[in-house]
Amino acid sequence: MAETTPDWIAADWGTSHLRLWLMSDTGRVLDRRSSDQGMGRLTRDGYAPVLNAALADVLPASGRLPVICCGMAGSRQGWAEAPYAAVPCAPPGAPQATRITCDHFDVHILPGIKQTAPADVMRGEETQIAGLLAATPGFDGIACLPGTHTKWAHLSAGEVVSFRTFMTGEMFALLSDQSVLRHSVQGPGWDDAAFDEAVSDAISTPANVAARLFGLRAAALLEGLSADTARARLSGLLIGMELAASRPYWLGQPVRIVGEDGIGAAYLRALQAQGAEVATTPAQDITLKGLTAAYAQLKDTTA
Amino acid sequence: MAETTPDWIAADWGTSHLRLWLMSDTGRVLDRRSSDQGMGRLTRDGYAPVLNAALADVLPASGRLPVICCGMAGSRQGWAEAPYAAVPCAPPGAPQATRITCDHFDVHILPGIKQTAPADVMRGEETQIAGLLAATPGFDGIACLPGTHTKWAHLSAGEVVSFRTFMTGEMFALLSDQSVLRHSVQGPGWDDAAFDEAVSDAISTPANVAARLFGLRAAALLEGLSADTARARLSGLLIGMELAASRPYWLGQPVRIVGEDGIGAAYLRALQAQGAEVATTPAQDITLKGLTAAYAQLKDTTA
Structure with a gap:
């Protein structure tokens, strides 16, 4: 139960999760809510009921509550398509949003960003980039957003100039949970030295990654390689290969990694070892x- | 029902399947049988009953039927461990087999092969290599055995000198069936030009593979890239990265690919484009x- 009726709702509506923040006009977070009703489980007419149910106790007596929403809810298969903006562009805001009014809500779905050559897309990360720019105004350089699909974005003068997506996180998950390596890499610990060596090898000779993956299994069988070392090595090989390919982004540019823990810390360590300004x-x-x-833009527009 | 009582049984007992050949002493195949009772589904005491059931109609009135068996049944978690032979060595045969007598059978489980540096193992493929050497006596060069885990083996004077395993087939399956790319690569056709371009790019710049994977999804979304082209490109990127890493094997050596269809044809095409002698x-x-x-060795021994 929220202590106060919110002035607006912030929504991060991804493939597998919905995260909601109940906000005051002054930017205070009154409450947080989340749900597993992600885009992947919803048909077009399922979104409004989910929002109604999640916010039933805070609906205004009259009028509509503004909702600012980012993520896969704006995809073609989502609630309503918010067509991609094209680079170079600032992260799309309220003026570019797709608007839906329903029941008690006035929903603004933020677009993602696309790039033609090489073909690439983001949807959700553009709002993280907007957040990074809001947190560090005037930042010119590289944003690195690690995750299932890690994004590297070149930011200049408040715009995304270019970006590139890497499936490193998804590859790591598939290989460590579902491939033959699953028998050899599942442990609670970590091995920094193994990670460092693997990053370095993969950056200098990316093809080695292909040759070394099965070696993790073989070394576990023959030498009793620990799961901690094997997992750190697997992570290092994949991140190293990504850094070899993303070198045009991070070399000689200030890099800001979004995320301090876990995967963010791994990218930080790997980039620092390369002497990057990160x-x-x-x-x-x-x-x-x-x-x-984006909500501030909305208020400016409607003021 | 077999027409004649077999003189011996050939068995390829892998993780997911059992394949049996009912053989005459002269090498004639009397019947073939198969089952999904692979190592992955069996405990140690489950193997003999499977064999009994599969061969119930051809059991000899007296004495024991020789069974020559290769594959994961010989692993530590299998029927009985057949410890790895170490390179350099000829493919292990009957004298190196682990022997089990049970019910109506005299079973000889062939060992796999291991390599210490770099750590690597094979179990089952050593028998394919023995078959390749039997089919092409005196072959000196490189055996390439494409599959879930592709093996490259340097053969000389009837011995496996060294070998290396690549998870290319498993990566392709995971990425095309379970990753975000599954939406973009599943089609019935193929695109040779896309395959060729991807192989060439991955061989010359292996790091590009990391950068180009998500691009398959993005190009499908933005440009309507066909699933056939996307799948051929994915295959080309992964095989190309493997060829970059396995170059010490195939460069300047005669290569014999085991397998003509599907994946074998893809490796052939990729290697021919590199000017390999294949x-x-x-x-x-x-x-x-x-x-x-191996059965012939057994007869020699017991003669």
């Missing part, structure tokens, strides 16, 4: 910062 | 040839 920004609420920036 | 050998019954060679 720092981290907390990932927590970075999306909220971006949604808040 | 030919194919039918994969069908290559394992049987290896098991037959």
